[in-house]
Amino acid sequence: MEIVSAVSLWLIPILIGFILIYGTFKKVPTYESFTEGGKEGIKIAVSIIPFLVGMLVAISVFRASGALEYFMNLIRPGLNAIGIPPDIVPLAIIRPISGTAALGMTSDLIAVHGPDSFIGRLASVLQGSTDTTFYVLTVYFGAVGIKKMGDALKVGLLADLAGIIASIVIVTLVFGSM
Amino acid sequence: MVNIIWVILTVIGVVFAMINGTMNEVNEAIFNGAKEAVTLCIGLISILVFWLGMMRIAEDAGLLKKLASLFRPIVKKLFPEVPSDHPAMGYMLSNMMANMFGLGNAATPLGIKAMEELKRLNGGKNEASRSMITFLAINTSSLTLIPTTVIAIRMNYNSASPTDIVGPTLVATFCSTLAAIMIDRYFYYRRTRKG
Numbered sequence: 001m002e003i004v005s006a007v008s009l010w011l012i013p014i015l016i017g018f019i020l021i022y023g024t025f026k027k028v029p030t031y032e033s034f035t036e037g038g039k040e041g042i043k044i045a046v047s048i049i050p051f052l053v054g055m056l057v058a059i060s061v062f063r064a065s066g067a068l069e070y071f072m073n074l075i076r077p078g079l080n081a082i083g084i085p086p087d088i089v090p091l092a093i094i095r096p097i098s099g100t101a102a103l104g105m106t107s108d109l110i111a112v113h114g115p116d117s118f119i120g121r122l123a124s125v126l127q128g129s130t131d132t133t134f135y136v137l138t139v140y141f142g143a144v145g146i147k148k149m150g151d152a153l154k155v156g157l158l159a160d161l162a163g164i165i166a167s168i169v170i171v172t173l174v175f176g177s178m
Numbered sequence: 179m180v181n182i183i184w185v186i187l188t189v190i191g192v193v194f195a196m197i198n199g200t201m202n203e204v205n206e207a208i209f210n211g212a213k214e215a216v217t218l219c220i221g222l223i224s225i226l227v228f229w230l231g232m233m234r235i236a237e238d239a240g241l242l243k244k245l246a247s248l249f250r251p252i253v254k255k256l257f258p259e260v261p262s263d264h265p266a267m268g269y270m271l272s273n274m275m276a277n278m279f280g281l282g283n284a285a286t287p288l289g290i291k292a293m294e295e296l297k298r299l300n301g302g303k304n305e306a307s308r309s310m311i312t313f314l315a316i317n318t319s320s321l322t323l324i325p326t327t328v329i330a331i332r333m334n335y336n337s338a339s340p341t342d343i344v345g346p347t348l349v350a351t352f353c354s355t356l357a358a359i360m361i362d363r364y365f366y367y368r369r370t371r372k373g
Contacts, residue, residue: 003345004346004348004349005342005345006345007344007345007348008339008341008342008343008344008345008346009342011324011345012324012341012344015324016232019235019239020235022241023235023236023238023239023241025239026238026239028235028239030235033231033234033235033237033238034232034234034235035231036231036234037230037232038227038228038230038231039227040230040234040283041225041226041228041230041231042223044226044230044283045219045220045222045223045227046223048219049216049219052218052219053211053212053215053216055184055215056211056212056215056218057188057207057208057211057212057215058184058191058211060210060214061187061188061191061192061195061204061207061211062187062188062190062191063207064191064195064200064203064204064206064207065190065191065192065193065194065195065198065200065203065204065207066195066198066200067190067191067193067194070194093183094180094183096318097180098180101180101184103327103331104215106328106331107214107218107331107334107335110331110332111214114335115331115332115337115338115340116338116339120332120335120337121343121346124325124328124331124332124343125347125350126350127325128320128322128325128328128343128347128350128351129320129347129350129351129353129354130319130320131317131318131319131320132318133318136289136314136317136318137314139286139289139290140289140290140314140317141310141314143290143293143294144290144293144294145297145304146293146297146304146305146306146310147304147305148304148306150305150306150311150369151311151362151365151369152311152315154365155311155315155358155361155362156314156315156319156358158357158361159315159318159319159355159357159358160318162319162358162361163320163350163351163353163354166349166350166353166354166357167350170346170349170350170353171346174346175346
């Protein structure tokens with residue numbers, strides 16, 4: 001497990017160094033390429049504002065009203081028995097449906113429980129290790145006119161479930177239990 | 179679907195506020211939630227600009243293409259029905275590379291191109307072929323190597339070590355992708371046995 005932590009620390013700086021050296025060798029105008037690509041980052045950050053505002057307001061209302069606590073208490077005994085933290089359930093449900101909505105929930109969990117808490121880390125890993133199955137399915141199949149999806153949805157959702165289970169197991173192993 | 183979930187969350191919240199007498203808290207939550215969302219997005223700009231800038235250099239230097247050729251032998255095994263010199267293979271590889279480096283916007287058009295080619299391989303039928311389902315399964319399981327957005331959120335909330343989730347995310351991603359491939363194979367063999 002120490003290796004996993006070391007990878008976390010080293011990966012990004014090493015990758016950046018490698019890209020810069022490789023780019024220079026290939027005679028890429030590195031600084032200009034960087035600024036061109038960076039402009040897209042601003043566009044993305046601004047374009048997700050409405051999605052996050054909508055989702056964070058809904059979640060905040062749901063929690064502040066006491067509804068979240070009520071439903072959490074309902075499912076807590078069952079989930080605790082099989083080792084799933086109940087706080088993660090809403091995120092797990094919405095992750096395959098909407099990427100931006102899930103991003104809203106992830107940031108909400110991180111804000112409430114703290115980024116270095118068990119739930120905060122689990123939400124982080126979950127957000128990064130699965131993707132929006134319904135979105136990918138509708139966009140890719142919709143664009144080329146596939147009407148009969150076959151087993152695609154089943155396979156996608158089962159893979160999401162596998163990702164959720166893997167996230168819980170790995171976060172527990174690396175960072176210790178709740 | 180997300181529409182329904184969104185409305186349900188809000189409406190149930192309002193109904194609970196009426197019963198619990200938490201209207202005051204809910205009013206506060208509406209304005210604080212909106213404010214927090216905007217603050218968060220502004221905070222995301224820093225990382226997104228930096229990362230997408232770096233990725234543009236990698237792209238311009240041909241690094242993504244190079245990686246694609248490295249992965250070609252592995253990916254070929256996953257799609258036995260696609261000839262290795264077929265354009266579908268190239269598009270699928272580029273799509274996976276773009277996904278790995280968190281270039282979602284670049285990945286989507288490549289993925290659609292790949293689907294078009296796969297459809298042509300399948301005789302233009304409007305049903306999903308085996309290769310299409312495999313490609314989708316891999317895509318939905320996420321291939322991200324570095325979850326930049328998540329790191330940025332963690333930084334925003336003053337994490338002591340915002341990147342300490344990179345390693346675990348890598349392992350989880352590997353597991354979910356492996357599971358996706360195995361589940362896909364299982365369903366394929368079940369289909370062929372039946373039919």
